[in-house]
Amino acid sequence: MTTGGIARQVVLRAAATAAGPALLLRRWTTADADALVEAYRDPVLRAWTRLGVPDAGAAVRWVEAQRTGWEGGGRLSFAVVEEEPGGGRVAGNVVLKRPEPAGPAGEVGYWTAAHARGRGVAPRALQVLTDWVFETFAGQGLEYLELMHQVDNTASCRVAEKAGYGFERVLPAVPPFPRDGHLHLRWATGGPVPG
Template sequence: MSIVLHAPPTPSAPGLLLRPWRVGDAEALLAAYRDPVLRSWTRQPVDTPADAQAFLRRSRQGWAANRRFSFAVLEPTPDGEQLVAHVLVKEVAPGRPAAEVGYWTAAPARGRGVAPRAVDAVSDWAFARFAATGLTRLELLHQVDNAASCRVAEKSGYVFQDVLPARPPFPRDGHRHVRHLA
């Protein structure tokens, strides 16, 4: 896939490169999932090389089905690039006005504005790509006790809409934040 997005640098952080996941990303994916904080917020941990390959296979299948679009978020380093986050748009379907945005941030990148810039870039891309097929609203969902995700949503232009009741597999109530096509 040749889709590459960019989030501009800030005075204190380099620009970001967002691209579909590649087979060669397995090791970086495993390293990111060793973080206990990330693991506490995700439903499908990546513990083994087989888990990483399954994650990457689902990513490719989502792109191929034109319904789920996963991006690896990379930051430049002196040696190349470092995985700093993951952002996806899911539940995209022609004629469906809403889709969902999800993300996680790798431990070394937290608190540096990576997630809001990446979510913003992918949100802009989703509206540009799918507005003609009916997409008018993106939703970002998170558990009520995830204050960092509330901040990411707000910084990315997502407005708090409502509280969603807990339901499996989510053990706590959740927040729904919404961003509309401008």
């Protein structure tokens, strides 16, 4: 069964590395509410995100917003879970935003929980998401993905580069973003097609 033209139960995987266990990328559920609240207690995460998740009620609303995004097809958000014996722990989030499904561009975003930083979670999850996006939407006109972050978020800049998103240009600050940003791009074909 599909919703918005996308399979309901998309599950993606990234292999284990010396730095960390295998990753499972799956849709968010209300069972993840406590993990979301815990992740958003981290002041580093809060510094780079616009929305907070201060309690269980806010977490359930956040998960519901992700479900709505899947239903409409314009925001496909994945919980990134470290696969471990007996279960797994939420390690982050990756998301594809495509407000214009027939357009040439999409935008990706991510965050990593404090306990999972420094083990390559974000670049591995972003790479798996990127590969899936270009394969899944190849016939729908998707040409490139954008990744944006504030200029002073050097960790996000490193993640972008590790996942093959080349630096494109500096973006001027526009509310609600208080600082200039970086725009990184990744092309489905490896680069822009010469005109």
